[in-house]
Amino acid sequence: MYLGLDLGTSGVKAMLIDGDQHVIGSATGSLDVSRPHPGWSEQDPAHWIAATEEAVAALKAAHPAALAAVRGIGLSGHMHGATLIDADDKVLRPCILWNDTRSFAEAASLDADPRFRALTGNIVFPGFTAPKLVWVKNNEPDIFARVAKVLLPKDYLRLWLSGEHISEMSDSAGTSWLDTGKRAWSSELLAATDLQEGQMPRLVEGTEQAGTLRAELAAAWGMQPGVVIAGGAGDNAASACGMGTVAEGQAFVSLGTSGVLFAANGSYLPKPESAVHAFCHALPDTWHQMGVILSATDALNWHARVTGRSAGDLAAEVGDHLKAPTGVTFLPYLSGERTPHNDAKIRGAFIGLGHETGRAELTQAVMEGVTFAIRDSLEALKSAGTSIGRVTAIGGGSRSRYWLASIATALGLPVDIPADGDFGAAFGAARLGLIAATGADPLAVCTAPKTAETVEPVLALTSAYDEAYHRYRALYPAIRGI
Structure with missing residues (x-):
């Protein structure tokens, strides 16, 4: 048996799979x-x-024999978080998360140093880890002076699980300290933020062994000693392992809290000025590119809170059959935006409201706004040299056939829906645990699920969607200065 632990923004998911990946x-x-x-x-x-213990306790209650047979554990987690610990492995302050934008000035300052884009292959975004440490140095100098290690969120879980300070390539590529092409920490970039390589965890590949489970935890969970912990992956790379998006030309679109258009690459293809992320993949000698928007289902959840309805009720009110855009446009920049704007200060807006506008029209506009933001990512990926022929949909928002039809039509690409099953980050983490524990071939393990259904573009609405997208594109520069 193999255990995947996925540290998400809203919860920790624990998943058990057997050797046949059931x-x-x-x-x-x-x-x-x-x-x-x-x-x-x-x-x-x-x-x-506490959330990990809660999830594992529930698994132990439901599947005690299976949990006892675990031989490998894989880790996944939300990226970019700054978890600061002292020389005694004590946490110095709350973790600053991926969607925290307080360090936008520090990010701009680092990004102005050409070494960062040249070595990391990426813009220094405010959500990345390095500018957060500069913010801490500038605003909490006593804490900064006591930092012995900087850990990403899943790697803090690893410290608790194994007692070791270890990270891996896919997650570390989102710190702005990794030489992404060489897959190694850059002492030059660390020095630029007054840090040293000794304050970073040791690096391994996501498929490699990265510690073993502490004896006391193994005993508490009913496991045998020596359970292997894999390097693991950042959440998007772990989802790609779960979806089998690991080879050149494969891609997925994720409608989660944030939105991601993810493409696997067989080589390193940076183009930082496009605001596309060029990161190491979890598998050795592979990389990936992704466009990231900060509010996807989060935008619909915000709309649900404002209207006093559930997100599911709002989606049901729109229906399943795609409609032409109404003229109401929503900009989903509730927390700023990454791809393609790299703008932490921009905020969302409804444009084109009229007396005839109702709740359903607003919901449709919210979905379309997220869709058009994903098309922005597609255009950015194209400019970075990546060609995508189709995408597979994952994430909570992918349950809406309307949203998927909207994405297919706006992108001009078929959207595949995987067969029933959970192929997300926790599953990908469990696959990495299997590989690390058994030495199995990563490509043989990380295969794609069967496709249950394909949502094709609605060709009759292509021109209407193109017109609405160009209207959407014109609005960002119009409101940026106000």
């Missing part, structure tokens, strides 16, 4: 996000441990 069971421990000031987003790492 899902035995899964469970979740819940998490909350603290937003003490505008633009801030934090979590207490102690809550990650």
Whole structure:
């Protein structure tokens, strides 16, 4: 048996699979996000441990024999988080999360140093880890002076699980300290933020062994000693392992809290000025590109809170059959935006409201706004040299056939829906645990699921969608200065 642990923004998911990759069971421990000031987003790492224990306890209650047979554990987690620990491995402050934008000035300053784009292959985004450390140095110097290690969120879980300071390539590529082409920490970039390589965890590939489970935890969970922990992956790379998106030409679109258009690459293809992320993949000698938008289902959830309806009710009110855009446009920049704008200060807007506009039209506009933001990512990927012929849809938003038809039509690409099953980050993490524990061929393990259905572009609405997209594109520069 193999266990995948996925540390998400809203919870920790634990998934058990067997050696044939059949899902035995899964469970979740819940998490909350603290937003003490505008633009801030934090979590207490102690809550990650509590949520993991909650999820594993539920698995143990439901599948005690299967949990006892675990031989490998894989880790996945939300990227870019700054988890700061002292020389005694004590947490110094709440983790600054991926969607925290307080360090936008520090990010701009680092990005102005040409070494960062040249070595990392990426813009220094405010959500990345390095500018957060500069912010801490500037605003919490006593804490900065005590930092012994900087860990990404899933790697703090690894520290608790194994007692070791280890990370891997896919997650570390999102820090702005990794030489992404060489797959190694850059002492030059670390020095530019007054840090040293000794303050970073040791690096391995996502498929490699990266510690073993502490004896006391193994005993508490009913496992045998020596359970291997894999290097694991950042959440999007782990989802790609779960979806089998690991070879050149494969791609997926994720409609989760954030939105991602992810393409696997057989070589390193950076183009930072496009605001496309060029990161290491979880498998050795592979890379990936992705466009990232900060609010996908989060935009629909915001609309649900404002209207007092559930997101599911709002989606049902729109229906399943795609309609032409109404003229109401939504810009989904509720937390700023990454691809293609790299703008932490921009905020969302409804444009084109009239007396005839109702709740359903607003919901349709929210979905279309997220769709057009994903098309922005597609255009950016094209400019970076990546060609995509079709995408597979994952994430909670992919349950909406309307949304998928909207994406297919806006992108001009078929959207595949995988057969029933959970092929997300927790499953990908469990696959990495299997590979690390058994030495199996990663490409033989990380295969794609069967396609249950394909949503094709609605050709009759292509021109209407193109017109609406160009209207959407014109709005960002129009509102940027106000």
